[in-house]
Amino acid sequence: MSTHPAVPLKERIRHAIADEALIQAVKKTTDKLEGGKLSSSEALGNWEQWREQGNRIRSHVVAHLDYYLGQFIENVKKRGGHVHVADNAKQAVEIFLQIAKGKNAKSVLKSKSMVSEEVHVNKALEDNGVKVIESDLGEYIIQLFGEAPSHIIVPAIHKNRFQIADKFSEIAGEQLTHDTPTLTAFARQVLRKEFLEADIGVSGSNFAIAESGSIVMFTNEGNGRMVTTLPPVHVAFMGMERLLPSFEDLETFVNLLPRSATGQKITSYVSVINGARQEGDLDGAQEFHVIIVDNGRTNILGDEEFQEVLNCIRCGACLNVCPVYRHIGGHAYGDVYPGPIGAVITPLLKNDFETWGDLPYASSLCGACTEACPVQIPLHDMLVKLRAKKVRLGLTPGWERTAFRAWKGMFGKANRYKLSIKAAQMMIPFLAKEGYIEKGPLNMMGWTHARHFPSPAKQTFRDQWERISGELKGGGNHE
Numbered sequence: 001m002s003t004h005p006a007v008p009l010k011e012r013i014r015h016a017i018a019d020e021a022l023i024q025a026v027k028k029t030t031d032k033l034e035g036g037k038l039s040s041s042e043a044l045g046n047w048e049q050w051r052e053q054g055n056r057i058r059s060h061v062v063a064h065l066d067y068y069l070g071q072f073i074e075n076v077k078k079r080g081g082h083v084h085v086a087d088n089a090k091q092a093v094e095i096f097l098q099i100a101k102g103k104n105a106k107s108v109l110k111s112k113s114m115v116s117e118e119v120h121v122n123k124a125l126e127d128n129g130v131k132v133i134e135s136d137l138g139e140y141i142i143q144l145f146g147e148a149p150s151h152i153i154v155p156a157i158h159k160n161r162f163q164i165a166d167k168f169s170e171i172a173g174e175q176l177t178h179d180t181p182t183l184t185a186f187a188r189q190v191l192r193k194e195f196l197e198a199d200i201g202v203s204g205s206n207f208a209i210a211e212s213g214s215i216v217m218f219t220n221e222g223n224g225r226m227v228t229t230l231p232p233v234h235v236a237f238m239g240m241e242r243l244l245p246s247f248e249d250l251e252t253f254v255n256l257l258p259r260s261a262t263g264q265k266i267t268s269y270v271s272v273i274n275g276a277r278q279e280g281d282l283d284g285a286q287e288f289h290v291i292i293v294d295n296g297r298t299n300i301l302g303d304e305e306f307q308e309v310l311n312c313i314r315c316g317a318c319l320n321v322c323p324v325y326r327h328i329g330g331h332a333y334g335d336v337y338p339g340p341i342g343a344v345i346t347p348l349l350k351n352d353f354e355t356w357g358d359l360p361y362a363s364s365l366c367g368a369c370t371e372a373c374p375v376q377i378p379l380h381d382m383l384v385k386l387r388a389k390k391v392r393l394g395l396t397p398g399w400e401r402t403a404f405r406a407w408k409g410m411f412g413k414a415n416r417y418k419l420s421i422k423a424a425q426m427m428i429p430f431l432a433k434e435g436y437i438e439k440g441p442l443n444m445m446g447w448t449h450a451r452h453f454p455s456p457a458k459q460t461f462r463d464q465w466e467r468i469s470g471e472l473k474g475g476g477n478h479e
């Protein structure tokens with residue numbers, strides 16, 4: 001499969017950029033999301049101060065994670081909830097399977113949860129004969145296609161209406177029109193029945209409030225509320241870092257998250273769940289479980305270079321502005337988190353630079369991701385540091401190490417540097433046509449495969465400098 005991590009990153013990228021429908025669909029939606037973010041953040045005012053505040057709160061939580069986790073767990077238990085801590089994906093899935101077996105569950109209904117995608121809970125359930133239904137529209141679409149999400153917020157971003165209409169028509173047994181109301185009405189009609197029949201509801205958790213043991217979800221479709229209230233058991237998956245100390249801190253993220261994610265002032269629903277149904281409550285699950293997932297996060301805790309990446313609130317804004325993501329979509333990254341955040345966090349969570357160490361190279365290092373991040377994570381700096389780490393681990397190809405040694409030898413001495421530049425200049429007439437190199441040699445081929453490379457200036461900066469300073473000394477005029 002072209003998106004499998006065993007397939008080299010370059011090949012995955014080649015496959016993605018050959019898919020014109022994917023590029024058009026991703027561009028259309030990321031343009032819309034980015035435009036919405038710019039106008040809604042401007043309308044809020046003092047956006048930089050909000051970002052600073054977001055960074056302060058998240059950095060504080062991550063620095064005191066043991067304290068806030070302890071407080072959160074204690075408060076969930078006080079309200080009668082069950083807390084499970086999973087060291088890794090396998091454990092998280094086992095815990096969930098145990099809950100499902102204990103309830104003799106036949107069907108599980110999910111709202112959007114990236115952590116559940118991270119631990120691959122759907123496959124494990126299906127392998128154990130449990131039916132899994134995704135109720136978020138985007139997730140439902142990709143489930144029908146048998147694919148993984150390709151965006152943190154908009155999982156089916158790479159699909160257009162025509163592709164979705166064809167897929168829904170297969171299920172409906174009749175040709176549906178490709179207008180949005182018809183497609184959403186169809187999904188609604190199919191999913192309604194599932195809400196009433198599910199044995200367990202699964203949700204994610206955008207934030208968890210330590211002072212009360214609550215989980216908070218930002219949703220737009222209303223499915224989150226049904227998933228967490230209709231089935232008798234509610235299981236929430238949560239990355240261990242997703243805590244906020246108090247409701248007061250939530251205010252900052254009510255402002256930052258929806259604006260950064262979808263350009264909305266606020267999502268249609270902001271749900272706070274304080275555990276299972278209590279006496280006198282009109283609705284709610286009878287049993288509430290939280291699965292707190294580590295799965296590599298403690299690899300990052302305490303690492304001075306990378307700890308700040310745990311501040312991430314999974315808004316997806318860095319994806320929408322990334323020129324690489326916008327051209328290849330999410331699947332080419334090979335794992336659940338795509339874009340700049342994925343390129344940083346995937347090798348760190350997996351602590352595997354041999355398989356995932358190429359991801360930090362999927363960036364132009366333009367810095368747009370850092371600028372877009374609502375909690376000021378210096379993503380492009382981290383991408384450079386991860387590249388350096390890969391070099392330190394000796395995982396770069398032998399030819400690259402030889403090339404850099406040769407480059408160092410050449411550029412380390414002024415006379416050799418001048419000689420190499422002269423040699424390169426002699427090559428230009430053979431390579432450049434009308435100011436551009438259309439077919440570059442060796443590694444430059446990767447660049448010129450997709451666009452022309454501007455021909456270097458005929459005179460180097462040093463030559464020009466020498467000429468100008470010579471003329472100045474000789475009293476020349478340089479107007």
Ligand code: SF4
Nearest residue numbers: 312313315316318373
């Ligand atoms: S790194 Fe920042 S911009 Fe990217 S998803 Fe996380 S919070 Fe959003």
